[in-house]
Amino acid sequence: MIISRIGLIYIGKLFSFYGRPQAVYFIYTKPRKMKRKKLESLNLRLRKELTLSQQTCKVLREQLESIERQILKLRTEKEQFRRHYKAKKTDFELYVQRTESQALNSTLVKNIQLIRANKKACISLFSKLEREYLFSLGEDQKAKKQDVKYLLEQIENVLESL
Structure with missing residues (x-):
């Protein structure tokens, strides 16, 4: 050939x-015309395919850009959620600490009130005991009375300091 x-x-x-x-x-x-027509038709077909591929590339590029924008949006939402969650977590921890401190404060206040009430009751009881003991001793044992008074005063001072 x-x-x-x-x-x-x-x-x-x-x-x-x-x-x-x-x-x-x-x-x-x-004939040359036949070749030219065939080449022109092939050229037109290739141009059409090229424009179609360019259009599909453009569409794919737009889709890729929209996907990238969605990814960025999701990342920012994720960061905002993390910040919000951390803030909520710290708020919750602060709330727990406040409630615990309030509970402790209320129990401390109740305990202090009970101690004060017991202190008053003890002071009144000791004063009664002192009077009864001094009355039972008599006048010839004044030295023992002073020792007992001194001990009772120390007990009252200790109770008042509470």
Whole structure:
């Protein structure tokens, strides 16, 4: 086969019916208009495919950009949620600490009130005991009375300091 500007030249051998080989040359040419039309149609088809691929690339690029924007949006929402959650967590911890401190304060106040009430009751009880003891001793044992008074005063001082 030989390809030239004219067209395709096919050289082949044909056998006749009588059994003698003969060399026969077939020349096949296409007119230039046909080639041009075919090339133009191929060129148009390639251009259409190129524009379609460019359009699909543009659409895919837009989709990619929208996905990237969505990812950024989700990341910012995630960070905001983390900050909000941390703030809520610290608020909750502060609330727990406040309630615990309030509970402790209320129990401390109740305990202090009970101690004060018990202190008053103890002071009145000791003063009664002192009077009864001093009355039972009599006047000849004044030295023992002073020792007992001194001990009772120390007990009252300790109770008042509470």
